[in-house]
Amino acid sequence: MSVTSVRDVAQRASVSVGTVSNVLNRPDKVAAGTVARVLQAIDELGFIRNDAARQLRAGHSKTVGLVVLDVRNPFFTDVARGAEDQASKAGLTVILGNSDENSDREAAYLDLFEEQRVHGVLISPFGDITARLERLRQRGIPAVLVDRSSGDASFSSVSVDDLAGGRLAVEHLIAQGRKRIAFVGGPMQIRQVTDRLAGARSAASAHPEVSLEVLEIEALSVLAGRAAGVGIAERPVADRPDAVFAANDLVAMGVLQALMMQGGDVDVPRDVALIGYDDIDFASAAVVPLSSIRQPSALIGQTALEILLEQAADPSAPPRQVVFEPELVVRESTRG
Numbered sequence: 001m002s003v004t005s006v007r008d009v010a011q012r013a014s015v016s017v018g019t020v021s022n023v024l025n026r027p028d029k030v031a032a033g034t035v036a037r038v039l040q041a042i043d044e045l046g047f048i049r050n051d052a053a054r055q056l057r058a059g060h061s062k063t064v065g066l067v068v069l070d071v072r073n074p075f076f077t078d079v080a081r082g083a084e085d086q087a088s089k090a091g092l093t094v095i096l097g098n099s100d101e102n103s104d105r106e107a108a109y110l111d112l113f114e115e116q117r118v119h120g121v122l123i124s125p126f127g128d129i130t131a132r133l134e135r136l137r138q139r140g141i142p143a144v145l146v147d148r149s150s151g152d153a154s155f156s157s158v159s160v161d162d163l164a165g166g167r168l169a170v171e172h173l174i175a176q177g178r179k180r181i182a183f184v185g186g187p188m189q190i191r192q193v194t195d196r197l198a199g200a201r202s203a204a205s206a207h208p209e210v211s212l213e214v215l216e217i218e219a220l221s222v223l224a225g226r227a228a229g230v231g232i233a234e235r236p237v238a239d240r241p242d243a244v245f246a247a248n249d250l251v252a253m254g255v256l257q258a259l260m261m262q263g264g265d266v267d268v269p270r271d272v273a274l275i276g277y278d279d280i281d282f283a284s285a286a287v288v289p290l291s292s293i294r295q296p297s298a299l300i301g302q303t304a305l306e307i308l309l310e311q312a313a314d315p316s317a318p319p320r321q322v323v324f325e326p327e328l329v330v331r332e333s334t335r336g
Contacts, residue, residue, distance in 0.1 A: 004047045012041035063093050064308065065113035066146075067106060067123040069190065070220060071098035073250055074280040075297050076124065079146060082301030083122055090309055092119055101126050101187065101219060114139060120308040122146050122301075127189045130154065142311035144304045147295075148191050149321060156311060156319040158304040162192050165293040165326035166199020169245045169275050170212070172291070174203065176334055178243035178273050179210050184228045184255060185247025186216040193220070193247050196277060200245055213241060220247055225254020232272070233262040240266075243273040243334075249283045252276030252290050256333070260287065274333040289331035296324050 010017045015038060022030050023038040030038075041047075064087055068076035084094045095118070097109035106126050113121055114136060121136060121143040123129070133143040133155055145157035173181055183200050185193045197214065204212040215231070217224040225246060232240060232255070246252035252274055259266045259274075268274050268288050276283060279294035307320050 004045045006047075008045055009038065009041045009047050012045060013038045061117055061119060062091060063095050063116065063118050064305065065097065065109065065116075065118045065121045065123075066094050067097040067099050067109050067121070067125075068146075069099055069101050069124050069126060071096065071100075073220070073248065073278070074282065075147075075248070075278040075295065078280075078297035079124075079301035079304075082298035082303075083146075083305045084301075085298075086302045086305040090305075099126050101190065103127055107132070110136070114141065117141065120144070120312050122304050122308060124148055125191075137315075140315070142308055142315065144308045144311070146304045147300060149323065150319065153319055153321055156307045156321065158300050158307065158322045158324075160295045160300070160324045160326050162195035162326070163199040163202070165277060165295075166196040166201075166245075167203040168199075168326060168328045169196075169277065169293055170200040170203035172328055172330065172334060173243040173245065173273055173275060174207055174210055176243070176269075176273055180213070180241045181210065181243045181245060182213045182215050182232065182241035183245050183247070184215045184217060184225060184251055185220065186224075187218060188216060190220070196245075196247055217251065220251055222250050222254040222257070225251035226258045227254070229255035229258025230261075233259050233266050237271075241272065244275070246274065246276045249276035249278045249280045249290060249292055252292070252333075253282065253286055256286060256288060256290070269333050269335060279327075279329050283329075284331065286333075288333050291331045291334040292329050294327040294329050300324065 006017055006020050010020045020038055023035050027035050066083055080096055087094050099106035103126055110132055124147045136143055143155055145155055147159055149159045150157040183197055188194055201212055204210045215228050217228055244255055246255055259268055266272055275291040277293045279292040283290040283292045303322055311317055
């Protein structure tokens with residue numbers, strides 16, 4: 001079945017293609033009788049306007065590309081919601097891409113967004129993509145880093161001070177009398193993970209009696225956390241850490257599941273205190289409610305979209321770096 005074109009509408013209404021275009025885009029410039037005749041032809045032929053093609057011809061679209069590390073993580077869902085709410089106010093739509101902590105998938109989404117000439121890109125990057133974002137900028141597509149600071153300030157970014165967050169977590173554990181602390185997180189290509197670890201090390205180094213062990217995992221997921229938790233639970237008591245700082249709440253929930261599956265031999269928090277990061281909704285709903293480091297997830301997405309709009313309107317504007325402070329939320333998993 002053929003698709004009705006503007007030319008078909010013009011022929012049915014006995015007007016020029018330009019007149020049809022004016023009726024669609026500038027009806028105030030067309031006589032009322034002609035407008036009515038064109039609209040009748042559109043209705044009779046079932047013509048559907050291709051706004052996407054029109055926007056591409058104009059050199060831009062009304063979409064914003066958002067790439068996150070893991071769409072399964074409720075933190076990124078909240079970031080996306082914040083960006084989407086702000087985008088809708090500007091008449092824009094957000095297209096969400098999940099890199100799944102995979103550089104090839106990340107590159108594929110950026111290629112797609114470049115082809116579609118999106119209004120701009122928000123991205124929580126996996127590794128260093130500075131050169132790729134510079135290419136987008138040269139094509140007139142601004143980019144803002146989300147949940148990650150720009151090391152050289154060459155791009156705008158909206159992030160949380162993860163160094164401070166890591167320090168908060170470990171200082172809290174130390175204040176609870178914990179001395180053998182394990183950090184569970186990875187992969188280390190993710191800047192947020194290394195920053196949280198650096199903050200944890202900074203806090204631990206101020207206390208000679210405190211040790212910090214690093215248990216690197218392959219993904220920031222419940223499954224990876226559970227595997228690390230099993231390893232912890234199977235150790236002899238004397239070799240077991242008395243506290244765990246998980247790089248995010250999904251990992252923390254996996255660790256908690258593993259510890260609780262050991263037939264009650266390991267009690268949280270009596271034997272092992274546990275703290276996560278992000279303060280997703282599930283943290284407070286866990287069987288043992290999780291202490292966590294809170295990030296303002298929706299505000300991060302909203303602020304990133306606001307900056308993106310500013311840069312799209314004025315490409316010469318200098319990059320902006322917005323850094324929010326993390327907040328310690330104490331629950332049962334570290335009390336006692």
